[in-house]
Amino acid sequence: MKKLFAALTCLAMLLALSVPAALAGRPVADKTAPTTTASPLGGTFTSAVTVTLSVNEPATTYYTTDGSTPTTSSTVYSAPLTFSTTKTLKYFSKDTAGNLETVKSQTYTISGSTSTHATLTWTGYAMCSSCHTSQAQAMYQGVHYQWKGSAAEMTTGPATQGKIDATDGSSALNAYCINIQGNWGPCGACHAGTGAKPVATSTPSSAQLASIDCLMCHADATNAPYSRVRNATTGLFEPAAGLDMNLVVQKAGQKPTRKNCLGCHAKAGGGDAVKRGDIALASGTTSDVLYDTHMAMGNGGNIQCQGCHSFVGHRVAGRGSDLRPEDSTTEVTCSTTACHPTKGTATGHTTTDVNRHVTRIACQTCHISKYAKNANDTANTEATETNRNWQVAEWNATLNRYEPMPTKANDLVPQYAFWNGTSWGNNALNAAVLDTATNAYKISRPVGAINDPVGTKLFPFKYKTANQALANGKVVTISTATFFATGNYDQSVKDGMTYMGIPSTTAYTNVTTDELQVLNHQVPPATGNVLACASCHPNATATQVKLITNLGYGLKAPTSVVCSQCHNEKSPRDYVSMHNHVNVKGYDCSLCHNFSRPERGLKMTPN
Amino acid sequence: MFHFATRLFLVLILLSMGGVAPAAVWAAVNDSFTVEVADVGKGADLAALLKGKGYTTVVPAKNMWVTDPQNNCAVWIGKNVPLEMLRAVLPEAMRFNPYLKFFYVVGDRGEKPPQAVDNTVHVGGSIEAALVKKLNIIDQQEMLSALGKAASLEDLHRYLHDKNKPKPEEKPAS
Incomplete structure (x- = not known):
C-alpha cells in the first residue's frame, strides 16, 4: 500500500511539473499591433528627401502619398521612398497574426527655391521684394497685409472692411479690444509688416513693398528660427540680435508652417487661445488626437494649416464668421478628394439617418462637441476667453498697464446657428442693435435661418460677451490707450466718445455685447467622440442643443x-x-x- | 578664568546683537518691497541671486508679451522702492540682461497703478509698452552713474523724469 501511495505521489508530482512546461510550449496569441517608424519624420526639407519605413516585427506595410487613408489594398512598402515635392505619407502595418496598426501620417514639405536661396546674404527686408516683386505686390494687397479687404460676404457696411481704424463704418468692432483705434503699436506686433501702418494703394512703391516682413510667414521656424524686435528709436522691427540672418534668409524659401501661422493666430485677442477658442499654440505642437485629430502629430493627421487653407497668389481660403474681409473666394471644405470625398454625399455615412443630415448640418456640428479643450501634452490650459469686462481693471506687470478683466474657460459646449456663409457685423460708429434673444448688443452674427434654401447649414460657434459702454445708440469705441494707462473706465469711455464725435459729457450706459465665432478646429477622432442622436433628439432630453427650444424646430x-x-x-x-x-x-x-x-x-x- | 569667559560671552552677545538688529530691520524693509523678474534669458538666475540677498523676489507666470531679453528690456520702478534697493537690484539686473534700456518710474505721468505696484521693481517689461509711452533709451552706464550720484530717491526720480521726456515725433517710413 505504501509503495502504491509513493508511486501515485511521484506520478502526481510529475504531472504537476509537466503541465506548466507543456503550457509554456504552446504559442501565446499575438494581440499586439506592429509599430512602424518613418525615418526621417515629416518636416520641411530644402531638397528631395528619402524616407524609410521600418517595422518592429515581421509585417506588411501599406502606404499612400496622395492624402487618402491607406487600406490593405494600398501599395505595399518595399523600398525607401523619395519625395521631391511636398507629400503626405500615410502608412500602417499588419503583422502575421493579423493585428492592424493605427494609420500614421507624416508630411514632407519640400521647399522650392532652395538653390537660389542657398547663397543669399541678408541685406535687409527689401531684399525679398527685390526678387519676388510680383509676390510682394500680391501680398501687399492681401488681407494679411492690409488688414482689410473685400466685404462681399458681409450683409452690412461698406464694400471694404477690416480691422484698420477708420470712421467710415469699415472698422470692425469685436468683443475683445472693441476696436483698434489708438492701439496700432501692440496690435501691429502681429502685422506682417516691419512696423509701419499699411498704406492702401494699388501701386505700392518699392519702399512700401519693402515694408512687408516676408520672414514672419516664410522663415524656417525649425532650422533657422527668426524673431524680431522693435528698434527702440524708430519703433520699426528689425531682426533680433544674435541671429544668423544669412542662414535665416537662406532657409526662408518655404511655405508657411504651423509655427509661422500660429505665432499670430493662436495669440489673437491678447494671449494663447484667448480669441478663437479652437486655435491655440497647442494646435502646432500636440500629439493629443483627442485635442485635434487633424493637426496632431504622432497618430494624428499632422495636417499643416495650408492643408485646408489653400493659398493662391498670397490670398488664403477660409474666413471666420466674425471676420469682415475675405481674402479669397475659395471656400474651405472637408469633402475634398484628398480628405473626405464622400462624406458630404447622401451615402457617405454609414446610416441613412446620418446621411439625411448632411445637406443641412455642417460636419463641424456633429464632430466638434466641445471647444477650448486642454491638450494633454502642453503646459498651457488652452482656456479661451468667454467674457471681457471693461468696467474692472487688472494690472499687467509686463506691459505696465491696466487691462480689462477676462473670464476664461475650458471644455465649452458650442452654440448653434444656421449660417449661409455671409455675416452681419456692427462696426465703429454704426448704430447698435439689441438682440432680444440674448439681451445683448450684437457685434457679429452668422446670417442664416432654418428655412433658408439648400446651402445654409447648422454650424457650431463660440459665444463671447463683453461689458462695454453705449452712448447715443452706439457701442463706444472705448479709448484703450486711456484705459491701459489709467484703468479709469469712465475717462476711457469719454475719450472714446470724443473720437466718435459724441460730446464727452453725453450720458452713457453699460451694456453687454456679444458675438458668435464659427468653430472649425479641434475635431477629435469620430469613433467615440462624434455627437450621438440623443445629443440633440428629442428636445426634452437633448444634452447638446434643444432644437425646438432654441433653433426653431417646433x-x-x-x-x-x-x-x-x-x-x-x-x-x-x-x-x-x-x-x-x-x-x-x-x-x-x-x-x-x-x-x-x-x-x-x-x-x-x-x- | 571665569571672568574672562563671562567677558568673552558678553562681548560675543553684544557683537551679535549689533549685527542682527540692522539685518532684522533691513529684512523688514525688504519684505515691504518686491522684485519681479520676467522669465526670459537668465531671469531665473537673477531672481535666485536677489532672493539670496534677502529680497522678496517673484518670477510671474509668462504671458504672450514675455518673450526674450531683447523684447523685455524695460524696468518699471515703483515710486516707493528705496534708493538703496535700486542700487542693489538694478546693477545685477543689467548684468543679467544687457539689453535693458528703458527705466521708468510708474506714475511719473500721472498713472495710478495698484498700490502694490508702487512697492515693486519689475525687471523685464515689454518694449511695446515703452514705445507706446514714447520712453527714451537710457544707456546702462549712464543709469548706473545716476544711481550712484543720486542724493535721494526723489533725485533719481527727477533724473528719470527728465530722461524720459518725449522727443519730437519722428515719422516712420511707410
Whole structure:
C-alpha cells in the first residue's frame, strides 16, 4: 500500500511539473499591433528627401502619398521612398497574426527655391521684394497685409472692411479690444509688416513693398528660427540680435508652417487661445488626437494649416464668421478628394439617418462637441476667453498697464446657428442693435435661418460677451490707450466718445455685447467622440442643443391644427414615430414645421 | 578664568546683537518691497541671486508679451522702492540682461497703478509698452552713474523724469 501511495505521489508530482512546461510550449496569441517608424519624420526639407519605413516585427506595410487613408489594398512598402515635392505619407502595418496598426501620417514639405536661396546674404527686408516683386505686390494687397479687404460676404457696411481704424463704418468692432483705434503699436506686433501702418494703394512703391516682413510667414521656424524686435528709436522691427540672418534668409524659401501661422493666430485677442477658442499654440505642437485629430502629430493627421487653407497668389481660403474681409473666394471644405470625398454625399455615412443630415448640418456640428479643450501634452490650459469686462481693471506687470478683466474657460459646449456663409457685423460708429434673444448688443452674427434654401447649414460657434459702454445708440469705441494707462473706465469711455464725435459729457450706459465665432478646429477622432442622436433628439432630453427650444424646430401650429390637415388630432408619440410622417409616408417638413426641405423631394401637400 | 569667559560671552552677545538688529530691520524693509523678474534669458538666475540677498523676489507666470531679453528690456520702478534697493537690484539686473534700456518710474505721468505696484521693481517689461509711452533709451552706464550720484530717491526720480521726456515725433517710413 505504501509503495502504491509513493508511486501515485511521484506520478502526481510529475504531472504537476509537466503541465506548466507543456503550457509554456504552446504559442501565446499575438494581440499586439506592429509599430512602424518613418525615418526621417515629416518636416520641411530644402531638397528631395528619402524616407524609410521600418517595422518592429515581421509585417506588411501599406502606404499612400496622395492624402487618402491607406487600406490593405494600398501599395505595399518595399523600398525607401523619395519625395521631391511636398507629400503626405500615410502608412500602417499588419503583422502575421493579423493585428492592424493605427494609420500614421507624416508630411514632407519640400521647399522650392532652395538653390537660389542657398547663397543669399541678408541685406535687409527689401531684399525679398527685390526678387519676388510680383509676390510682394500680391501680398501687399492681401488681407494679411492690409488688414482689410473685400466685404462681399458681409450683409452690412461698406464694400471694404477690416480691422484698420477708420470712421467710415469699415472698422470692425469685436468683443475683445472693441476696436483698434489708438492701439496700432501692440496690435501691429502681429502685422506682417516691419512696423509701419499699411498704406492702401494699388501701386505700392518699392519702399512700401519693402515694408512687408516676408520672414514672419516664410522663415524656417525649425532650422533657422527668426524673431524680431522693435528698434527702440524708430519703433520699426528689425531682426533680433544674435541671429544668423544669412542662414535665416537662406532657409526662408518655404511655405508657411504651423509655427509661422500660429505665432499670430493662436495669440489673437491678447494671449494663447484667448480669441478663437479652437486655435491655440497647442494646435502646432500636440500629439493629443483627442485635442485635434487633424493637426496632431504622432497618430494624428499632422495636417499643416495650408492643408485646408489653400493659398493662391498670397490670398488664403477660409474666413471666420466674425471676420469682415475675405481674402479669397475659395471656400474651405472637408469633402475634398484628398480628405473626405464622400462624406458630404447622401451615402457617405454609414446610416441613412446620418446621411439625411448632411445637406443641412455642417460636419463641424456633429464632430466638434466641445471647444477650448486642454491638450494633454502642453503646459498651457488652452482656456479661451468667454467674457471681457471693461468696467474692472487688472494690472499687467509686463506691459505696465491696466487691462480689462477676462473670464476664461475650458471644455465649452458650442452654440448653434444656421449660417449661409455671409455675416452681419456692427462696426465703429454704426448704430447698435439689441438682440432680444440674448439681451445683448450684437457685434457679429452668422446670417442664416432654418428655412433658408439648400446651402445654409447648422454650424457650431463660440459665444463671447463683453461689458462695454453705449452712448447715443452706439457701442463706444472705448479709448484703450486711456484705459491701459489709467484703468479709469469712465475717462476711457469719454475719450472714446470724443473720437466718435459724441460730446464727452453725453450720458452713457453699460451694456453687454456679444458675438458668435464659427468653430472649425479641434475635431477629435469620430469613433467615440462624434455627437450621438440623443445629443440633440428629442428636445426634452437633448444634452447638446434643444432644437425646438432654441433653433426653431417646433411645430408651426398646435397639434389640433397640424394633425387635422390629414386626420383627427392625436397625442404626439415619440420622436422617431412622429417622423415616420417624413421617413415612411414622405411628407415634407413644412406640413408640420415652419421650414421645408425641398431637396428631399417630399410631398408638399397633405393627401 | 571665569571672568574672562563671562567677558568673552558678553562681548560675543553684544557683537551679535549689533549685527542682527540692522539685518532684522533691513529684512523688514525688504519684505515691504518686491522684485519681479520676467522669465526670459537668465531671469531665473537673477531672481535666485536677489532672493539670496534677502529680497522678496517673484518670477510671474509668462504671458504672450514675455518673450526674450531683447523684447523685455524695460524696468518699471515703483515710486516707493528705496534708493538703496535700486542700487542693489538694478546693477545685477543689467548684468543679467544687457539689453535693458528703458527705466521708468510708474506714475511719473500721472498713472495710478495698484498700490502694490508702487512697492515693486519689475525687471523685464515689454518694449511695446515703452514705445507706446514714447520712453527714451537710457544707456546702462549712464543709469548706473545716476544711481550712484543720486542724493535721494526723489533725485533719481527727477533724473528719470527728465530722461524720459518725449522727443519730437519722428515719422516712420511707410
